[in-house]
Amino acid sequence: MPPPATTSTTPTTLLTAIDIVAALDIENGIGTGTAMPWHLKADLKWFATLTTTHSNKTDDKWLAKKSIHAAKATIPSSSPPPPLRPHTGVIMGRKTWEALPSQYQPLPHRINIILSKQERHKYLTTSALTHKNVKTYTTLEQALTYASIELKRLFVIGGRRLYQQFLTPPLNTELRYLYITHIAKNFNCKVKFPNFLDLVASEKLSLIKEKEKDLAYEIIRYRMKKACTKN
Numbered sequence: 001m002p003p004p005a006t007t008s009t010t011p012t013t014l015l016t017a018i019d020i021v022a023a024l025d026i027e028n029g030i031g032t033g034t035a036m037p038w039h040l041k042a043d044l045k046w047f048a049t050l051t052t053t054h055s056n057k058t059d060d061k062w063l064a065k066k067s068i069h070a071a072k073a074t075i076p077s078s079s080p081p082p083p084l085r086p087h088t089g090v091i092m093g094r095k096t097w098e099a100l101p102s103q104y105q106p107l108p109h110r111i112n113i114i115l116s117k118q119e120r121h122k123y124l125t126t127s128a129l130t131h132k133n134v135k136t137y138t139t140l141e142q143a144l145t146y147a148s149i150e151l152k153r154l155f156v157i158g159g160r161r162l163y164q165q166f167l168t169p170p171l172n173t174e175l176r177y178l179y180i181t182h183i184a185k186n187f188n189c190k191v192k193f194p195n196f197l198d199l200v201a202s203e204k205l206s207l208i209k210e211k212e213k214d215l216a217y218e219i220i221r222y223r224m225k226k227a228c229t230k231n
């Protein structure tokens with residue numbers, strides 16, 4: 001993955017993959033504008049495991065188990081995973097950051113990259129302002145330059161504005177997988193995930209099928225048509 005930096009000396013690139021992670025209702029809805037209208041514990045555990053992991057071995061383990069309940073033994077519970085170096089990171093828009101519960105600002109064991117045109121003290125709490133895992137940028141280009149140098153794996157975690165930018169040229173060619181949790185219910189969401197089915201290849205893997213609180217959902221890994229080939 002070439003860094004988008006325009007400097008003459010090319011920095012060493014660590015980043016091997018950029019993937020999208022999102023949960024969609026039956027109408028591709030993702031949220032109300034300030035929150036997500038569902039709470040699926042096992043899906044959140046899946047999200048935490050996926051986004052703190054460097055390698056696709058996580059996918060393989062879950063594929064082998066085919067069930068969140070069966071796979072629970074592989075999920076880190078109370079004991080935090082060892083510090084990662086190089087790190088995995090998540091990138092999100094300012095509204096998604098603000099929608100995170102305060103105890104998950106930042107999401108633990110990952111670099112949290114937040115995009116906003118505003119000054120950081122306007123949307124970060126005092127503790128987040130000085131947290132080593134919180135990085136803020138006012139442009140996507142700056143954020144990606146940082147990620148190229150410092151991160152091994154980057155996950156785009158929303159919201160709609162961020163997804164849209166990564167699914168649009170030229171950035172869509174840098175994307176590899178979309179990990180989509182499809183929830184079989186309509187939540188009448190105001191905010192929708194961008195249309196993506198034309199952008200993905202026929203290769204798709206059903207990672208998990210689950211039912212929780214009467215909500216059926218399936219996690220599918222889609223590969224982008226012109227995906228980054230490094231793994």
Ligand SMILES: NC(=O)c1ccc[n+]([C@@H]2O[C@H](COP(=O)([O-])OP(=O)(O)OC[C@H]3O[C@@H](n4cnc5c(N)ncnc54)[C@H](OP(=O)(O)O)[C@@H]3O)[C@@H](O)[C@H]2O)c1
Nearest residue numbers: 022023031033034035093094095096116117158159160161
């Ligand atoms: N279902 C899911 O998987 C999922 C995941 C994540 C979020 N969500 C939901 O999605 C909704 C939020 O989505 P959203 O599209 O409204 O907001 P968003 O993408 O989270 O945040 C948008 C904000 O990010 C900043 N931003 C985005 N691109 C930028 C760029 N290139 N340069 C500088 N700043 C940039 C701007 O902040 P400033 O205005 O401060 O400049 C912009 O207003 C919420 O309801 C949330 O719950 C759902």
